[in-house]
Amino acid sequence: MAKIDDIDKQILDVLIENTRTPFTDIAKRLNISAGTVHVRVKKMEESGIIHGSSLTVDYHQLGYTFIAYIGVFLEKTSTTQFVISRIKEIPFVTVAHITTGKFNIFCKIRAKDTTHAKKIIFMLDDIDGVSRTETMISLEESINDKKRLLHKVFQDL
Amino acid sequence: MAKIDDIDKQILDVLIENTRTPFTDIAKRLNISAGTVHVRVKKMEESGIIHGSSLTVDYHQLGYTFIAYIGVFLEKTSTTQFVISRIKEIPFVTVAHITTGKFNIFCKIRAKDTTHAKKIIFMLDDIDGVSRTETMISLEESINDKKRLLHKVFQDL
Amino acid sequence: MAKIDDIDKQILDVLIENTRTPFTDIAKRLNISAGTVHVRVKKMEESGIIHGSSLTVDYHQLGYTFIAYIGVFLEKTSTTQFVISRIKEIPFVTVAHITTGKFNIFCKIRAKDTTHAKKIIFMLDDIDGVSRTETMISLEESINDKKRLLHKVFQDL
Amino acid sequence: MAKIDDIDKQILDVLIENTRTPFTDIAKRLNISAGTVHVRVKKMEESGIIHGSSLTVDYHQLGYTFIAYIGVFLEKTSTTQFVISRIKEIPFVTVAHITTGKFNIFCKIRAKDTTHAKKIIFMLDDIDGVSRTETMISLEESINDKKRLLHKVFQDL
Amino acid sequence: MAKIDDIDKQILDVLIENTRTPFTDIAKRLNISAGTVHVRVKKMEESGIIHGSSLTVDYHQLGYTFIAYIGVFLEKTSTTQFVISRIKEIPFVTVAHITTGKFNIFCKIRAKDTTHAKKIIFMLDDIDGVSRTETMISLEESINDKKRLLHKVFQDL
């Protein structure tokens, strides 16, 4: 399990809110040198605790107003990894899990509208080894926020 | 719908890969001035296309090895927004949707292990207005990557 | 059971295709007098075989791109007729059936988009006596045509 | 999106109630010339807002007392359009949708009685590519009326 | 367990086919005295092996063309016997079982048509303690014959 100290945690608390905060700003806020910030972040990147960052965009403004969860049934479980590799080729699938319960694979997609969603669902259905899919549509994405979790995780370490 | 030009797209392509890339690096790669990068990014932030960034961490290293999807049934749909506000107080719920199909609300949680998951599920079950929950457990998070989508979205704009 | 002769059937075949065909046109086509057409149609209206006509519009052009089927579960079946009367006040519900199977009432709605659909679903959920609803979304309305049936029905009479 | 003015809306309100109302009657009611009604309706037909009309009949009097909804499961989603084209050959299917949820295609049928319904269900089951169907029977068609929706849609334009 | 000999079995084989066969006919066929038949049947009635007989009628000719199976969900299992006693007051319910699986009680009904079935279903739904029902409709009663079983049972005794 990762080992981080209080300075690391304070740096993480800033980066969680805004990954793009300049190190000089972080240094000023925590009353330490920018070099220290640099060293600490590098160490956390090398240990793999932090392994990247991602942009948060306004999907509605970009024309993507449609979110769906799609459960995938396979003909044979032995094709799971093959099907996952084919799903990766569909950029509209942002999340996919191998799951317990009735589905073999469970995906989240983002689409422009109903017609676009239909196309994406059909792409999934057409992958060799997929026998059927079931779709559940999001009427509202009420929470999509891992900041609350990340603050909690680092506090508790 | 957002309007962005080719320079914007090239800048976005870099930021999608690493939100923390310094503007001077982006400028060098695209053969433009750092000032231009700064202006373009600021404009995209003001228009709301970009509205933040988030850290990608290694949840396994941080002791969070358990992911589940939880479907929530409400006693009365009129309590939906109240229940969502209560769910927001549970940091382990990173995503929540109001959905079609059999569930009223559909959540994603991250937990340390089975015992921790049980506690979180019970927190959800104990919210006033929740009548029942159903849990589906992830055996493997095969895809969790919006970079492919973001590149695609900006290419197509 | 209704009794209609061959002339009636020929008239109906024209009206099925276009309810607004003038009687003089029908008369010309069938080589009978307009008065006869008038008398026959009136008789069929009085007997109740024909009891109206409805406009066919292009819902997409009118901004209604979203169709869903919604299954309604009631707290008590004794409230069925009351709930039906409340559903009638929602113009977006164009069809409602009392059904066998797991739902008490089964509705078809037309909405502008996902957000509008959510509002309509919540209207249904908020009717007194409704305990829960389940929604199935149409990705494409492939057939919506009773002309084929009507021609068949009148042929077979 | 379609553009229509107040005169258009008033004309539509009459036609929604009875598509067969003569233009001279509409003109009298709205205190405009029959020529104006003619021009306006033609324009709306050309723009496609109105694209036809259909007879409303009394199915009970015609011996059709049985309505069912039938969910169709396909062996492969890639056969969807083929199966739809085969379903179109069955006149008793008046509505068919490609849907989310557990069914691939969802149909509405009208039949004379239980025995007739069985025959229609077997026709669907026998289409190549159909693996299974599930039937839900209507005990009462409580609402089948798009007039309320059409008035609302045109008012809001 | 009941003890019967070969003579008993032969008598039963005749009665299974037609309960109304006169004892003298049975006696003739089996080459025994009518008195023996009488004594044997009486003994089997007293021991309770045979405890009655029922008429087989043609329900279609009597206007009862509709058969449905109805699953009943109770609010509390403790009301099971009370609900059963109320169901007994509905003559259209010919069979009722307490079952495993999702239903508490499972019934078979015979009705005249869809409208009559709806009334019977609503009678069941309105019994105190019943929370919901689910109906499955028979499209054809392909087998309803316990003669094959009875011959088998007595052969094997």
Next chain:
Amino acid sequence: MAKIDDIDKQILDVLIENTRTPFTDIAKRLNISAGTVHVRVKKMEESGIIHGSSLTVDYHQLGYTFIAYIGVFLEKTSTTQFVISRIKEIPFVTVAHITTGKFNIFCKIRAKDTTHAKKIIFMLDDIDGVSRTETMISLEESINDKKRLLHKVFQDL
């Protein structure tokens, strides 16, 4: 529809209770001649209203303590009649329906015990064209009585 008069109904009321009541007893009770009873019953048999009678036995005493309902899924609906004909060869299946809902065929079986039931279920599963079965077990046969229905039916004629 069958036509029967008050005398017929009174005769039927007696036969419903006990199909073996001698005609002389019925005659005495109704204060008519035995010949009349004979003529009336014969007429009802010829018209098909009555078409047989069946023994009611005590299945527990005969060692048959186990009742189950079994839903059968077929690979192809086109095999329905073939599968029904094969099911008829299994004497333990006393009732079979072609049904709406999730099952193609729905059967009632009587068995000696759990082990015997398993054998019968496997016989069904092994019929060509059957893809799967689902079993629901009766914990108690609370009602199995068509006398209430028959009295009602004949009263209402």
Next chain:
Amino acid sequence: MAKIDDIDKQILDVLIENTRTPFTDIAKRLNISAGTVHVRVKKMEESGIIHGSSLTVDYHQLGYTFIAYIGVFLEKTSTTQFVISRIKEIPFVTVAHITTGKFNIFCKIRAKDTTHAKKIIFMLDDIDGVSRTETMISLEESINDKKRLLHKVFQDL
């Protein structure tokens, strides 16, 4: 049915609590000779009432923290015994039943963690003849104790 007397029952009550209790201890407690205990136990072993004993271990301490129930769907029921024999080769499956309801076979597994469980589920899925599995995960094993039952069973004999 087994026949045991009061002495046998008292011996069993001790062994139920601890199979390893020495016969001399049992003898002392029951105020009988060790030889009698020996004879009685031997007799019960020979009659098959007792046919072994099993160690109770602390699975958590041994690194097995994960329990799941897995429902197995077969392609053909005729392969049931073959599949069972293959399941027996997987030591992590401690219990397997042929069941009524939607599953053909129902198993209990013990695994180290989620990743190990995934491997075991895939082993099951890969057996020839298995078409699909559904997994339900235990969040807590609240009761696993047959001592209460055994005391009860022997008391009631």
Next chain:
Amino acid sequence: MAKIDDIDKQILDVLIENTRTPFTDIAKRLNISAGTVHVRVKKMEESGIIHGSSLTVDYHQLGYTFIAYIGVFLEKTSTTQFVISRIKEIPFVTVAHITTGKFNIFCKIRAKDTTHAKKIIFMLDDIDGVSRTETMISLEESINDKKRLLHKVFQDL
């Protein structure tokens, strides 16, 4: 995690097969002293790896021929521990889990026959806080054997 050496494993392998094997027998087989066996077993008991043993009986001979799995739905999850404590009072429930999926609690019961099973199911249904149960019946207990697992677990330590 528990630490055990090769001697411990060999001792365990014997005890897994028969918990009642005398230490002198084990000593002879492993060519070590009985004292060593005694010390080793005691140490493993003190560390909790072994914490008891249980009798394996022939339930059929004891009149218990019926096994069922019962899924319990609660009105409120907050009553889970209370309901578990009440379930513990029913000796026929040998296993109970808090589970993911549609059930709150999942139990295994052993009963004498169908009628006895009904009584036990009703006991569960009557516990305060239980809203409904669903029962799945075992047609054959094909595997009930943790020896294979235990050998594997100790081998791999």
